[in-house]
Every structure is written in structure tokens, then in C-alpha cells.
Amino acid sequence: MKYILPFFLCLSSIGSVHSQGIDTLDTLLLNAYKSNDSSEYYFSKSKKLLKNKADTANYWYFRFFRNDVLRITDSTAYYSNKVIPLLKSLDSLERIRKIYERLYYQELRTGKYEEALGFTQQALTIAEKMKDTGLVSRHTSDISIVYHDFEDYEKGVSYGKKAYKIMDEAKNKNYKYLIFANNATAINFDDWGKADSALFYHYRNVELLKKVDDSLNFTFIFNNIGNTLLKTKRYTEAKKYINRSLVMNTLKGNIYNLATNYTNLATIAYEQGKNTEAKENFILANKFAQESGSIEKIRDVVQQEAWFYKKIGDYKNALEKQEAFYKLRDSVFNDERAAKVTEMETKYETEKKERDLAETRANLAETELEVERKNKFIYGSMAFGLILGLLGYLFYNQQKLKNNQLRREGELKEALAKIETQNKLQEQRLRISRDLHDNIGAQLTFVTSSVDNLKYGLQDKDDKVSDKLTRISAFTTQTIYELRDTIWAMNKENISVEDLQARISNFIDKAGVADSKVKFTFQVAESISKELMLPSIKGMNVYRIIQEGVNNALKYADAKTIIVSILEKDNQLVLSILDDGKGFDLKNTEMGNGLNNIKKRARDLNGRVHINSDNKGTIITLTFPMD
Structure with missing residues (x-):
């Protein structure tokens, strides 16, 4: 009673191989794909325009997807066998991957899990060749879903966690692939009877939902939370999440997911004793399950109906539903099929190791050739570089000698100029100091002597004048001392x-x-x-x-x-x-x-x-x- 990873097919995802006259052919093929009543008319008309291998591949490609929409499984198998060899010759990896992805969903829907596993393994191999981390994570999640539907929950959890790790460690995270991986892990834990672990991954998706733009494409998150809460008998809380999912799925017209919604709502109703409401929901659940064509959805409704009739005491209907459930389940599960799934996984892992080993050998051989080429280039470059280096050294050494000679000449000229300047400065100092000593010094000494003579001549006659003359004499004497200090300093550079x-x-x-x-x-x-x-x-x-x-x-x-x-x-x-x-x-x-x-x-x-x-x-x- 939960969702597998949904698929979204749009015209842009189908793509086309360009060739001469592709515009007219492309228009006809798109009309053939989209038309309900005139599809064969457009296909017939477009077939007359096929001119080369690319046109033919385009034609069978659109025919495949048209029959996939109509769910005509025999025709999709036929057209896939027609188009895949052509696409391989054209090296159109992405379109081959899309075909394998659609075949995976087709076989999963009908309960052919070993075939579904084979197709998703091939899609994964191509995604690895394309080095598309997002798609590698996506198809790893698809493998987790196969093991879930085959009730091998331990392996399902292992692949779900692996898918998450692949995307989480990528440089550019695509959150929708993280959501797919978490969902695959959660539904495995849910049916494994580990509700707490399931809720952990479900609630992690609620947080991741804030980081994607197209939230309507992830309605399964709310239904799956409700499904796990239902199993823990938290019916009111479960119903809230399932109704939220129901509204979103009704808007999108998602039949597969509506089957799950109504199955879960019917279960909650009869667990709460609302038998009339349960019957009404079972009617809708059966309707959408049959329209979806999914063995898993039909099986889930029948099992819940058996338990419902047993609960209300209608043992006849309970027995009929239970037998119908066992019949559906036996059509899916048996020892032979389980062994085949295991064999396919082993075969895939072996082939993957062989591919990795071959790729490693090829890379090693290429690396050795590259190393040899590089060595030749390096040795040649070294020889050439050695010659250039020798010539450069000789030129450099000659230039260095010339520069040293010029530098020494410059230093010598500078030293001579400095000495000459210092000599001139020293001569100037000596001249100034002599002038100060001989002229100003002598004049100050004369002034001092004259003042002393005046003072002597005026002794005992005018004390005020005598005091002033004494001060003048002392000032002049002090000036002489300071002048001598100045001359002393001038005669020294330091x-x-x-x-x-x-x-x-x-x-x-x-x-x-x-x-x-x-x-x-x-x-x-x-x-x-x-x-x-x-x-x-x-x-x-x-x-x-x-x-x-x-x-x-x-x-x-x-x-x-x-x-x-x-x-x-x-x-x-x-x-x-x-x-x-x-x-x-x-x-x-x-x-x-x-x-x-x-x-x-x-x-x-x-x-x-x-x-x-x-x-x-x-x-x-x-x-x-x-x-």
C-alpha cells in the first residue's frame, strides 16, 4: 500500500535524432504520439519520409513510446527490439536508457520482477557509461524497489541507501534523486516491520521537498507516511497525511497513486469501525487499481478486503478474497523466480566487474601510451631546454660580468662624488667655523673687554649701570661659550x-x-x-x-x-x-x-x-x- 518511484514522460524527454528533413518528420511523429484517433494515420504518413538510419530509429522510437502509453506490452517489446539495435549503431545512449527504463516500469507493473530487474540493470549500465550520477542513483533506487516488491527487504534497504550515498556525494546534488532513494529505503523498512526507521526516511523527504520546485510530483511522500502511521495504529494522524496526498493526486489524475490512497483510507475506516465508509473506499480502490494495471496495487486491495470481511464476520467473502490474494501472490512469488532474480543480480555484478576490469585495462594501456608519448616529449624538451639553458647561461654570465663592471664603475663614481661632496661640506664647515671664530668670536671678545673696561671706569659711581654692564658682560661671555660649542659641533659630521x-x-x-x-x-x-x-x-x-x-x-x-x-x-x-x-x-x-x-x-x-x-x-x- 505504497508508491514505487513514479515516472514522468513528456515530449521533451523523448527527443529526436536530427537528420535531413527532420522538421517535417518530427512534426508527424509528434502528432502520431499525441493523437488518440489519428495516430496510425500520422505514423503511416511519416513512414514514407524515412530516408536514413536516423529517421528509421526516430520512427520506431516514437512507436515504442506511443504503445507504452497505451500499455500494449507485446507491441512495446516488438518496437524495442526494432529500435534498440539502430540506436546502438547511432550511439544514442540516452534514448536507449529511456527505453530500458520504460520496459522496467512495464514489467514491474505486471509483477515480472526478474524482467524488471534485468531492464533496470541495463539502464543503470548505460547511466554509468554516460557518467550521469543522478541517473545512476535513480536506477539504483529502482533496483531497491524491485527487491521491495519481491519482499527481499534487506537487499531493498541496502540498494536504497546506496542510491542516496551516490547522489549525496555528487558535486551537484539533484534533490529529487535523494527523495527517490529515501522513499525506496523507507518503504522497505515499512514492510519489513521497522516503522521507526521507515518514518525517519519519510520525514527526511518532507524536508527535502522544500528544495524541489515540482512538489506535486512527490505526493507519494505523504501517502507513505500515512501508510506507516496506519500500521502503528495512529489512524487520525495517518488519515491527515493520506488525504493530503489524495487531493494532490486527484489534481494530477494519477490513477496508480489514487489506488494506494483509497486502499489506505478503506483500511483506516474499517479499523475505526466505519464499515460503510470502508466499502465505499474499497470500491474506488479496486477501480483505480484495475485501471493502473499494477499487480501490486490489485494485490494490496484484495488483501485488505479479505481482512475487512474477516473483521466484520463475513467469512465467505473473506475466504474468496484471501484465495484471490494467494493466487495473485503465487503468480509473482515462487522459488524458481527468486532463484532467477538472485542469478540475475550475480550475473549483473559479475558483468559489472568485468566491464570495470576491461575499462581499467584500457585506461592502463592508454595511460602507458600517454606516458610513453609524454616521456618522449619530456626527453626532447629536456635536451632542447638544456641547449637553450647552456646558451642562456653563457649569455647571462657575459651580461652579468658586464653589469658587474658597470655597477662597480657606478659605485666608484658615486663614492668619488660622495667624497667630493663631503670634502666640500667639510671645507664649508671649516670656513664658516673660522669666520665665526675669527670674526664674530673676536667681536664678542672685544665687546666683553669693552664692557669690563666701562664697568671698571664706572666703579663706585652708578650701581645700576654697573649691574647692567655686569649682566651684559656675563651674557656676552655665555654667548662666546655657546658659539664655541656651535663651532665644535660644526667641525664634526657625527x-x-x-x-x-x-x-x-x-x-x-x-x-x-x-x-x-x-x-x-x-x-x-x-x-x-x-x-x-x-x-x-x-x-x-x-x-x-x-x-x-x-x-x-x-x-x-x-x-x-x-x-x-x-x-x-x-x-x-x-x-x-x-x-x-x-x-x-x-x-x-x-x-x-x-x-x-x-x-x-x-x-x-x-x-x-x-x-x-x-x-x-x-x-x-x-x-x-x-x-
């Missing part, structure tokens, strides 16, 4: 840490002489190489920051100790100037020129400066990159 250390130590010593109350300390971390070089501008900025920091401490901090230290941290130099003076309030103190100069020079060094001050002293920390 300043080593050792040079900087000596210069700073000299400055601190002078500051110590100026204010003997203050203890000075200058520290350079041992991790800093004395040979570390700083560009002269960078070294001068460091020196000036130390000057500013120390002078600020001397002028304003009343400090007893000033410590200057330089250390290395994370590839950066860290300079700190620490005093223990009275400090100042950063928030409420306006920055003077000294602190602003320190911040400006820190920016010039691409560094950052941090000033922290309280009543215990002040620390200025400068961090800047060594490079």
Missing part, C-alpha cells in the same frame, strides 16, 4: 657618545666651579657604547637640553645635588636631569624660555620629554631614538 660625555663633563665642571655648594654627578650606562655616533645636530640638541636643565636647577631650584644620567632602553636613549631642589608647580607656573626650548629640542630629536616636579625636587626625562 658626535660620538664619548665626545658628548667629555663635553658635558666639561660643562658640569664649570658649573661646579660657579656654584661650589652644588654636587654634580654625570653618569653614562655601561651598556652604551662610547663609539655610538649621533648626527652633530642631534648631539648638539642633547647637549643644549642638558645645559638648559642644569642652568634651570642652578638658577631657581636651590638644589644641593644635580644628577645627569644617560641609559639605553628598547633601542632608545633615555636622558634624565634630576635635582633635589624646591621644585615648582607645573599647573600654576608659566613655562619660561628654558623649558620651552627643552620641549622644542625634544621634538627635533623625534623624542618625548616628561617633567615632574614637587617640593622634593625636579626630574626632566627625555626619551629619543638612537638611530
Whole structure:
């Protein structure tokens, strides 16, 4: 009481072999296929237009499908024998496969399972040659159906699962073939008495149904769920699914499936004690089963009628129906036929292995030839490549020598130009430093001397003027010192840490002489190489920051100790100037020129400066990159 995989035959699926004059012939053959009353007329007319093997194959092909629609089994066998040799000579694999598929359904419908198995095995063989994964899965599901109808449910489940795996592992999934495979597996589990397993595969199909466009072609899903629920006595739930299928099958006019619907509804009715409703449904079930011509459908109705009459106590009808059922069943099942089915399966598997082995040998032979061709090509290419490589190496080596010579000449010219530029720069520095020393230095020294003379001449006469002259003299003297520092920096392209250390130590010593109350300390971390070089501008900025920091401490901090230290941290130099003076309030103190100069020079060094001050002293920390 369930559906096998349905078939859908449309004109586009029949196809045609193209040949000269095919348009006129094709039109006549299509009319012959579709016409109910004039079919023979069109076939007769089209036969006069046959000109070659392709036309003749087309003619017999349409005649086969016309008789298949009419279910004239003798004629379909006759026409298939006519058309298949022609199609084989034309290498028309897809059309041969379709004929075998239709023959499979014809024999399955009439209960000739061994013949049905043979035809679907041939269709499967062609699908494998075509390398059509979807069709391979489809025909594997068909084999599962044959074993189901032959009541070999274990093999039926095995082929159903195999069909699903084939399609599920394909690159491009076709969900209808997954549905067919699940359905084949489920109905085998159902009649095997394993309802839970059957429902698992049925419900999986309900989910897959969302992924196909033509859901009306899969009405069997709902009827088969209802059929399994019926067997577990869940009649109300079963009826809901079967009625859903019934509506869809009525719309499509699917006689085969309607026979199943009404058989299941009759069974539910008599199980619920609705005997009148059961009889009405049995009448419709018999009608559609007979029209379908399916031994399986007729057998299912008769079996359910026998159980129905037994249940209501009508033993005469029950016995008649049961005997009719056994007669139908015996026409299908016997030991001889079972042995033949087994033999056919063994034969098919053996032939398949032989085909695979032959194909493997052919592929191996072809591969060996291909390898031989490739080897010859490779060896020839290698020899040619070797010659080209040798020529290329010689050319490359010559070019490399030439390039190296040009590069060395270029490097030499560049070095000479650099040396010449450095010499010019050094001469320029020396000239500027001499001018500064001889001219501006001398003039500043003269100014200092003149101011001191004025101060001496004005001594004890005007204290205010004397103080101003003292400040001018001190400022001029300081300017001379700074000018000397500038000349010192200009005479050097780079300043080593050792040079900087000596210069700073000299400055601190002078500051110590100026204010003997203050203890000075200058520290350079041992991790800093004395040979570390700083560009002269960078070294001068460091020196000036130390000057500013120390002078600020001397002028304003009343400090007893000033410590200057330089250390290395994370590839950066860290300079700190620490005093223990009275400090100042950063928030409420306006920055003077000294602190602003320190911040400006820190920016010039691409560094950052941090000033922290309280009543215990002040620390200025400068961090800047060594490079």
C-alpha cells in the first residue's frame, strides 16, 4: 500500500535524432504520439519520409513510446527490439536508457520482477557509461524497489541507501534523486516491520521537498507516511497525511497513486469501525487499481478486503478474497523466480566487474601510451631546454660580468662624488667655523673687554649701570661659550657618545666651579657604547637640553645635588636631569624660555620629554631614538 518511484514522460524527454528533413518528420511523429484517433494515420504518413538510419530509429522510437502509453506490452517489446539495435549503431545512449527504463516500469507493473530487474540493470549500465550520477542513483533506487516488491527487504534497504550515498556525494546534488532513494529505503523498512526507521526516511523527504520546485510530483511522500502511521495504529494522524496526498493526486489524475490512497483510507475506516465508509473506499480502490494495471496495487486491495470481511464476520467473502490474494501472490512469488532474480543480480555484478576490469585495462594501456608519448616529449624538451639553458647561461654570465663592471664603475663614481661632496661640506664647515671664530668670536671678545673696561671706569659711581654692564658682560661671555660649542659641533659630521660625555663633563665642571655648594654627578650606562655616533645636530640638541636643565636647577631650584644620567632602553636613549631642589608647580607656573626650548629640542630629536616636579625636587626625562 505504497508508491514505487513514479515516472514522468513528456515530449521533451523523448527527443529526436536530427537528420535531413527532420522538421517535417518530427512534426508527424509528434502528432502520431499525441493523437488518440489519428495516430496510425500520422505514423503511416511519416513512414514514407524515412530516408536514413536516423529517421528509421526516430520512427520506431516514437512507436515504442506511443504503445507504452497505451500499455500494449507485446507491441512495446516488438518496437524495442526494432529500435534498440539502430540506436546502438547511432550511439544514442540516452534514448536507449529511456527505453530500458520504460520496459522496467512495464514489467514491474505486471509483477515480472526478474524482467524488471534485468531492464533496470541495463539502464543503470548505460547511466554509468554516460557518467550521469543522478541517473545512476535513480536506477539504483529502482533496483531497491524491485527487491521491495519481491519482499527481499534487506537487499531493498541496502540498494536504497546506496542510491542516496551516490547522489549525496555528487558535486551537484539533484534533490529529487535523494527523495527517490529515501522513499525506496523507507518503504522497505515499512514492510519489513521497522516503522521507526521507515518514518525517519519519510520525514527526511518532507524536508527535502522544500528544495524541489515540482512538489506535486512527490505526493507519494505523504501517502507513505500515512501508510506507516496506519500500521502503528495512529489512524487520525495517518488519515491527515493520506488525504493530503489524495487531493494532490486527484489534481494530477494519477490513477496508480489514487489506488494506494483509497486502499489506505478503506483500511483506516474499517479499523475505526466505519464499515460503510470502508466499502465505499474499497470500491474506488479496486477501480483505480484495475485501471493502473499494477499487480501490486490489485494485490494490496484484495488483501485488505479479505481482512475487512474477516473483521466484520463475513467469512465467505473473506475466504474468496484471501484465495484471490494467494493466487495473485503465487503468480509473482515462487522459488524458481527468486532463484532467477538472485542469478540475475550475480550475473549483473559479475558483468559489472568485468566491464570495470576491461575499462581499467584500457585506461592502463592508454595511460602507458600517454606516458610513453609524454616521456618522449619530456626527453626532447629536456635536451632542447638544456641547449637553450647552456646558451642562456653563457649569455647571462657575459651580461652579468658586464653589469658587474658597470655597477662597480657606478659605485666608484658615486663614492668619488660622495667624497667630493663631503670634502666640500667639510671645507664649508671649516670656513664658516673660522669666520665665526675669527670674526664674530673676536667681536664678542672685544665687546666683553669693552664692557669690563666701562664697568671698571664706572666703579663706585652708578650701581645700576654697573649691574647692567655686569649682566651684559656675563651674557656676552655665555654667548662666546655657546658659539664655541656651535663651532665644535660644526667641525664634526657625527658626535660620538664619548665626545658628548667629555663635553658635558666639561660643562658640569664649570658649573661646579660657579656654584661650589652644588654636587654634580654625570653618569653614562655601561651598556652604551662610547663609539655610538649621533648626527652633530642631534648631539648638539642633547647637549643644549642638558645645559638648559642644569642652568634651570642652578638658577631657581636651590638644589644641593644635580644628577645627569644617560641609559639605553628598547633601542632608545633615555636622558634624565634630576635635582633635589624646591621644585615648582607645573599647573600654576608659566613655562619660561628654558623649558620651552627643552620641549622644542625634544621634538627635533623625534623624542618625548616628561617633567615632574614637587617640593622634593625636579626630574626632566627625555626619551629619543638612537638611530
